[in-house]
Amino acid sequence: MKISITKTTAPKEKPTETPAFGRIFTDHMFLMNYSEETGWRDARIVPHGNMSFSPACAALHYGQETFEGMKAYRGKDGKCYLFRPEMNARRANFSNARVCIPNFPEADYIEAVKALVNLDIDWIPNEPDGSLYIRPFFFADDPFLGVAVSKTYQFAIIMCPVGAYFGAFQPVGIYVEDEYVRAVRGGTGQSKTGGNYAASLAALTRAQENGCAQALWLDGVERKYIEEVGTMNIFFKISGKIITPALNGSILAGITRDSILTLCRDMGFEVEERPITIDELASSAESGALEETFGTGTACVIAPVSHFLYKGRKILVGDGNEGKTSRNLYDTLAKIQRGDMEDKFNWRVPV
Numbered sequence: 001m002k003i004s005i006t007k008t009t010a011p012k013e014k015p016t017e018t019p020a021f022g023r024i025f026t027d028h029m030f031l032m033n034y035s036e037e038t039g040w041r042d043a044r045i046v047p048h049g050n051m052s053f054s055p056a057c058a059a060l061h062y063g064q065e066t067f068e069g070m071k072a073y074r075g076k077d078g079k080c081y082l083f084r085p086e087m088n089a090r091r092a093n094f095s096n097a098r099v100c101i102p103n104f105p106e107a108d109y110i111e112a113v114k115a116l117v118n119l120d121i122d123w124i125p126n127e128p129d130g131s132l133y134i135r136p137f138f139f140a141d142d143p144f145l146g147v148a149v150s151k152t153y154q155f156a157i158i159m160c161p162v163g164a165y166f167g168a169f170q171p172v173g174i175y176v177e178d179e180y181v182r183a184v185r186g187g188t189g190q191s192k193t194g195g196n197y198a199a200s201l202a203a204l205t206r207a208q209e210n211g212c213a214q215a216l217w218l219d220g221v222e223r224k225y226i227e228e229v230g231t232m233n234i235f236f237k238i239s240g241k242i243i244t245p246a247l248n249g250s251i252l253a254g255i256t257r258d259s260i261l262t263l264c265r266d267m268g269f270e271v272e273e274r275p276i277t278i279d280e281l282a283s284s285a286e287s288g289a290l291e292e293t294f295g296t297g298t299a300c301v302i303a304p305v306s307h308f309l310y311k312g313r314k315i316l317v318g319d320g321n322e323g324k325t326s327r328n329l330y331d332t333l334a335k336i337q338r339g340d341m342e343d344k345f346n347w348r349v350p351v
């Protein structure tokens with residue numbers, strides 16, 4: 001793929017302190033357009049700035065869009081790495097297929113990310129948890145106010161320098177949402193499409209009003225089985241076993257989830273991917289069997305959970321402090337991501 005590059009003539013000041021997540025953008029962005037006649041065309045990197053589309057743009061009205069989240073890390077060895085980018089490229093196409101956005105060549109996807117990271121590599125914050133958060137996204141831009149599959153699209157990549165997502169590995173409280181639901185089997189829950197996140201905001205607001213960082217979703221039919229958290233998959237350590245909800249058709253297949261499952265099996269843990277109910281969680285907390293809980297996601301890597309709030313009741317996880325296994329998994333994954341440890345599973349991709 002040929003990528004034309006127009007460099008900014010006005011480079012921005014880079015932040016000197018840990019930037020707030022997702023608010024500061026690097027100097028450049030990647031853009032590409034699609035039409036039925038030309039296919040994907042005009043790969044270009046230009047200065048980061050506002051984009052142009054019609055007020056009738058299909059994505060604005062009917063949400064035909066998808067996105068990904070990935071990171072670039074600077075290792076102690078001075079090299080820059082992506083983490084399993086082929087999984088993001090594949091999931092992008094999986095998401096695209098669900099909302100009728102044309103397939104994008106996966107090798108070109110990774111090439112575009114690499115080209116942009118290369119250009120803005122100096123934006124990776126020089127701090128232990130620093131990385132570049134990369135946001136590739138697709139959207140339908142037909143100027144047409146009818147509900148229909150768009151004929152034209154844009155693909156873009158923007159990037160933000162980021163530090164630790166929830167602060168430095170602080171255990172967070174999670175609100176168990178028992179009224180609203182996020183997704184149902186056959187819906188779009190397995191895809192990273194904006195509507196899922198729009199549907200999550202009322203619950204997030206409620207979680208925050210109750211002093212919690214995120215909402216935990218229960219299944220959309222019985223509101224009984226645990227699904228996932230706002231932007232994380234969820235793991236429990238119960239009586240020494242690692243348990244996470246099975247991918248059932250409404251949960252996002254997290255890349256961190258997959259990596260943690262692999263690491264846990266490699267560390268010799270017994271691992272179960274299976275349905276788990278909120279009642280099982282509450283009773284295992286009561287009996288003292290619930291040792292640890294953590295969320296997994298690209299933004300936070302691993303977020304330890306101190307407690308859940310369910311129907312006004314507090315479910316305490318262990319003693320409410322960070323758990324040994326969560327910490328060990330975080331350290332291991334962070335070291336692999338940053339080139340600070342043997343990459344046994346071939347996950348790192350140098351930029």
Ligand code: PMP
Pocket residue numbers: 069228229230231232233252253254255256257296297298299
């Ligand atoms: N679930 C949801 C709903 C998410 O948005 C994310 C973040 N992409 C995750 C789980 C975690 O996925 P990953 O580990 O690939 O970042």
